[in-house]
Amino acid sequence: MILTRAGKVFKTTAFFLFIFFNTTTFSQNTENSSSLKKDSISVKDANDVLRISKEFISRNEYKKAILFFSKNYDDFSENLYINWLYGYVLSMNNQNKEAKKKFKKAISINPSDKNLQLDFARFLYKIGEINKVETILANFLDENSKNLEFLLMQANISYWKGDLKNSRKIISKINEIYPNTDYTKNLESEINSVTATYIRTNFEYQTDSQPLDLFATHITAGEYISRYLSPQLAISRYSFSPQKESAFIVQLKNQFYFNKIQLTANVFGGFYQNHSDTSDWIGGISLTKNIFKKASVKVGATKNSLLGTIASTSINLTYQSLFSELDYQNKWVIFHAWYDHQFFKDDNEIQSLGAWILSQPITFKKLSFQLGYSFNYTDSKDILFFFDNQGVGVYDPYFTPKEQEIHSGIFILNYKPSKKLSLEAKVNYGFIGNIRNPYPVRTQANTFEVGGLYDDTFTPIEYTGNISYNFSKGFTAKITYIDQETFFYARQNINFGLNFTF
Structure with a gap:
């Protein structure tokens, strides 16, 4: 009797979950992939791919840029800058899984490129993988770095990890480099509120x-x-x-x-x-x-x-x-x-x-x-x-x-x-x-x-x-x-x- 009742419970629960998930799925705004037509643009070399894709990016046409890359990627899959830029446009269209693959492929081609590593750090920061961001910044930035963007990243990461002492230390450094500004105002307010x-x-x-x-x-x-x-x-x-x-x-x-x-x-x-x-x-x-x-x-x-x-x-x-x-x-x-x-x-x-x-x-x-x-x-x-x-x-x-x-x-x-x-x-x-x-x-x-x-x-x-x-x-x-x-x-x-x- 207990097994029979448990079976009924499982069936009833499964039914309502099925209804809920289907309602949620069909209510989402889906894109008709057939409406995204590939641009029939001929290219001769990697420079053409980079030039044309940058034109799409300058007009914020990231979906067209992705389709253009997908059409020409196989011919230039070992090119550092094509993987790099392809990863960027994928990230701008929130296709983060594929974006990460392209960034990693670019890094495998030239792991010592500092600007590439820092751009990858920006991407990881955006999707919340803060531990990996911290590792990259530690390897490619020294203690004398004055880059405001990455200093703010480090201050926020320390705050999110609960290391308020280090976060405050970085905030003080930013305020010394950029006095009379409010770059750190919001973060300081959050720390004061939490503590x-x-x-x-x-x-x-x-x-x-x-x-x-x-x-x-x-x-x-x-x-x-x-x-x-x-x-x-x-x-x-x-x-x-x-x-x-x-x-x-x-x-x-x-x-x-x-x-x-x-x-x-x-x-x-x-x-x-x-x-x-x-x-x-x-x-x-x-x-x-x-x-x-x-x-x-x-x-x-x-x-x-x-x-x-x-x-x-x-x-x-x-x-x-x-x-x-x-x-x-x-x-x-x-x-x-x-x-x-x-x-x-x-x-x-x-x-x-x-x-x-x-x-x-x-x-x-x-x-x-x-x-x-x-x-x-x-x-x-x-x-x-x-x-x-x-x-x-x-x-x-x-x-x-x-x-x-x-x-x-x-x-x-x-x-x-x-x-x-x-x-x-x-x-x-x-x-x-x-x-x-x-x-x-x-x-x-x-x-x-x-x-x-x-x-x-x-x-x-x-x-x-x-x-x-x-x-x-x-x-x-x-x-x-x-x-x-x-x-x-x-x-x-x-x-x-x-x-x-x-």
């Missing part, structure tokens, strides 16, 4: 249909010092009703960035105190690795507190989690997938997996929107569901979904009427919601037990609205409202955040 001390406060209120109300205060403070030291302190205090319980959480976090292997490590540790029960430690580590330019994977292990049900607010309830995530994006879509395996002290386990895919923002003046699809599957080993003497059931002490399957459509709308004000609305509508639900059997006059499970359906919906306002460079405010319906409860959540940077 500024920040304090974030958030005041949260939530009410749900269990019924359970909570009020929480969150305070986070931190500062980026280097790629190995960016400490952050987070404090949260919760108050619950109707039981009048409360909880307190303190966490200390830090991030390490290892540029050579493109790996980011995030670690945190702290303690969780439930005022009606005992205290406990929390902590974890996650590792994020770029697997190629537009994709990254994340794996981690954590121990965290759980506060979601009425019972969980009055006991020390923590769980351990092993998780993995995959992120990918290109100019058309953003994709995220995850798997999470949770372990509880009562030997229960909950596994969940899912994915969502969103179109990149489609913009009309100050308005932009995104469309997408999400899938989520959650299954608990044991179902912690109990019936009272009236046959009314409750999940205790935490929710344990059994074979819960959700397929949703996503719509996000952003509106930015001014530089300071931005508004966002998000709808996540579950058009398919399946779950296996316990049913009671009477064992005695006033005693009920779980008799088994039956298939049930529901409609999960979530509406989210955000309003953000930037009062100044160092002060922003944000209000978020969430209205959500799940199988277990309906909830409304509102929080008000204030961000300060110094």
Whole structure:
């Protein structure tokens, strides 16, 4: 039965992904290759090829230049300057893979040509391969170089790699060579913004249909010092009703960035105190690795507190989690997938997996929107569901979904009427919601037990609205409202955040 259900899940997910990808593909602006006709221009030697191609380039007719090169390239494929110029026009038409091949072919013909190497560095910088750019600049520029373009490249690369000390050193050099200019103004502003001390406060209120109300205060403070030291302190205090319980959480976090292997490590540790029960430690580590330019994977292990049900607010309830995530994006879509395996002290386990895919923002003046699809599957080993003497059931002490399957459509709308004000609305509508639900059997006059499970359906919906306002460079405010319906409860959540940077 489990295999059959898994097969249905796979087929349903595959169907919706097929629809999404085809919609995205056919909506793209494709070029009719037959409309690009080759120019019937006769050439005698390589100089003719270079002269005619430069005429196309001077008129910004890069597609015609590419067609002209493709027609004549085989006859002059060992010519340094034809490979060089062919690589340039390919890069100007964003055919980066082929452009790289032509640049490399030119370099293989004359690897000592400094101008060729620096032009290749420009190309690599444009497509974001900064480690290779850094190697070329180190080999072909000395410490006394005054070339503004390449100095700015080096300053930006150091900044992107988190080496702010070296970036500032290069900025100082540029300012000495070119005083009273603003060439480095934007980069200096970015560095100052990244390294500024920040304090974030958030005041949260939530009410749900269990019924359970909570009020929480969150305070986070931190500062980026280097790629190995960016400490952050987070404090949260919760108050619950109707039981009048409360909880307190303190966490200390830090991030390490290892540029050579493109790996980011995030670690945190702290303690969780439930005022009606005992205290406990929390902590974890996650590792994020770029697997190629537009994709990254994340794996981690954590121990965290759980506060979601009425019972969980009055006991020390923590769980351990092993998780993995995959992120990918290109100019058309953003994709995220995850798997999470949770372990509880009562030997229960909950596994969940899912994915969502969103179109990149489609913009009309100050308005932009995104469309997408999400899938989520959650299954608990044991179902912690109990019936009272009236046959009314409750999940205790935490929710344990059994074979819960959700397929949703996503719509996000952003509106930015001014530089300071931005508004966002998000709808996540579950058009398919399946779950296996316990049913009671009477064992005695006033005693009920779980008799088994039956298939049930529901409609999960979530509406989210955000309003953000930037009062100044160092002060922003944000209000978020969430209205959500799940199988277990309906909830409304509102929080008000204030961000300060110094």
